[in-house]
Amino acid sequence: MYQRHENLENFIRVARVLFQAPALPEGARQSAAKAFERLEHPSDNGARNSNRYPACDLLGTALAPLLDHPSSLGAAARAIGPLEPFIGWQRRTSGLNGSENYVEQHVNGMICGPGGMESRYDVQLGFALLAPFTRYPDHQHAPEEAYVLLSRGEFRQGDGDWFDPGVGGGLFNTPNMLHAMRSGAVPLFALWCLLV
Ligand SMILES: [Fe+2]
Known part of the structure; x- marks a missing residue:
């Protein structure tokens, strides 16, 4: 039977706190609360992605x-x-x-969710990592999504203005809302969770 490693349990516990910060929009907190309830039940189908990409090296920075x-x-x-x-x-x-060469300049890290450390299909918890001065393409998806920023970085929803939620701030994307993000002088690191 699958047993969640204590390092992952620890990460989920501290991430849960971040997604309940008063700085987040209420929709983000509510959506994340449901996602973390699902994460109370460890589950892994073993289908982890094993590739690495150049932007992974930015994690420490x-x-x-x-x-x-x-x-x-x-x-x-x-x-x-x-x-x-x-x-x-x-x-x-x-x-x-997307900015020129954005494919090489970014990576998404799946922690819980398809292909992740805990590969599963009912929820996603992971992060986006962008090299400096990178614009991630416009995208949308059916699951609603909450973000928490661990760096500076700018976001855009629909055709609205770009905004920086600030470190520890976040945002909420309703189902199928078009959204994008871009980094400034420092790498952008944003945790996300999706309610699938
Ligand atoms: Fe997204």
Whole structure:
């Protein structure tokens, strides 16, 4: 029987706190609450993605500013490092308005969800990692989605203005809402969870 590793249990516990921060929109907190309820039940089909990509090497740089923080954000940043060898990496290769070479300049890390460290289909918990000055393509998906930022970075929903939720802030994408993100001078690191 599958047993969740304590490092993953620890990460899920600290991530759950981040997704309930008052700085998040209420919709994000509510959606994440349901996602983390599902994560109370460990489940893994063993279908982990084993590829690595160039942007994976940015993980340490992206999290370094938070590693010494005595906050939940710091705890989350510290909890990700031990998971690194088991993360299921994937890249988006389609969509409009991505910056030049964005495929090489970004990666998505699946922790819980299809192809992830805990591969499953009822929920997704992972993160986006963008190199500096990278714009991720416009995209949309049926599952609603909550984000929490562990770095600076800008987001856009529909044809609205770009905005930076700030470190520890977040946003909520309703089902099929078109959205995009872009980094400035530092790598963008954003945790996401989707209610599938
Ligand atoms: Fe998304």
